[in-house]
Amino acid sequence: MRSCPLPQMLRKYIAPGWLLIAPFLLLLLALYFGPILNILWLSFTDPTPGLENYEKLITSDSLARIIWTTVRVCLLTTGFSVLIGYCIAYAMVHANQKKQNAMLALLLISFWISVLVRTFSWLMLLGTNGLLNNSLEALNIISEPIAFVRNELGVLIGMVHYMVPYAVLPLLANMQGLDTRVIQASRNLGATGGQTFRKVYLPLTKPGLVASSLLVFILSLGFYVTPAILGGGKVLMVAEYISVQLLVTLKWGTAAMLAALMLFGVMALLYIMSRFMKLSTAFGGASS
Structure with a gap:
């Protein structure tokens, strides 16, 4: 043959x-x-073969503090972004077509604005001589400027503002796919609006909440510009610390270790997200 x-x-x-x-x-x-x-x-x-760089995760207090700051800021950003995003998505789903299109247009416009432009806008608005502090002083509400920036508060405001649209997308996709007959059946059986939302609507949107939370948290881990500008060097996160190790101290091994740690962390979170929702849907694609 x-x-x-x-x-x-x-x-x-x-x-x-x-x-x-x-x-x-x-x-x-x-x-x-x-x-x-x-x-x-x-x-x-780098600098020598072995696990020396990974041992710093246990032995270095400064590195542990930076990682904890990053996780804490990302968790707070995720919580506020998903809460605001849930309200926006809920309003969009229950609005008429004209209002829904207008809200969607405003949501998409926010994607076209550079993160650098947004960050400097917040700096001008919340700074010591910014519009907000000047207005409060002019109204005699405060006697001296409030420190809105160069701290975690300013970083959170800037990051939440940037991440809200990303929180809306998976929630909106999830809510649009719900069977409205289930909601109507709950109301017909005598449940109040609050009971229907708490016992029927909210559990049905759980996949969207999980996908939205993971998506926002993953994207927040890599923030560099916003913490660097609004944090004023006082809120050091992992992405900025990696930049310092590469460009200033030239400790490439430490930077590579942190980058690898973030890479595997993101891959694990993406895997968890895929168990609840299609990744294409989470990023705004079709749910079918």
Whole structure:
């Protein structure tokens, strides 16, 4: 029996289109995974081979404090963003088509505004000589400026403002997919509006809440511009600390270790999100 040539075997199991894009796909994989593998390699080999960089997670108090600050700020940002996003998504779902389109347009416009522009806008608004402090002093409500920036409060305000649209998307997709007959049945059986929301509507939106919370938390982990500007160097988070290790202290191993830690943390959170909701839906794609 004559053996089948290799090209014919490939055509049998692989569509011709894949063979055309295979070189570009391999190049893309190399460009994507190459830097990641290099980061992992540096985290174990710089300055000396071993687990020295990862031991700092236990032995370094300053590093532990930075990680705790990052987690705390991200958790607070997630909580406030999801709460505000839930209210916005709920209002959009129950508004008429005209108002819903207007609200969606405003939501999309916020994506087009640069994070740097937003951050400097908040700095001008909340600064010591900003519009808010000047207005409160002019009304004799305060006698001296309130420190809204250069602390965690300013960082939270800037991060929540940026993350609310991302919180709305998965919640909106989830709410639009609910069967309204279930809600109507609850009201027909004598449940009040509050009981219907608490016992029927809220549990049905649990997947959206989980997806929204994880999405906001994951994106918050990588914030750099907002904490650097609104925090004024007093709120040091992991992303900014990595930049300092790379550009100032030249401790590439420590920076690579923190980057690897964030990478695996994000991958774990994305896996958890995928158990509750399609990732494409969480990022605003179709739910079907």
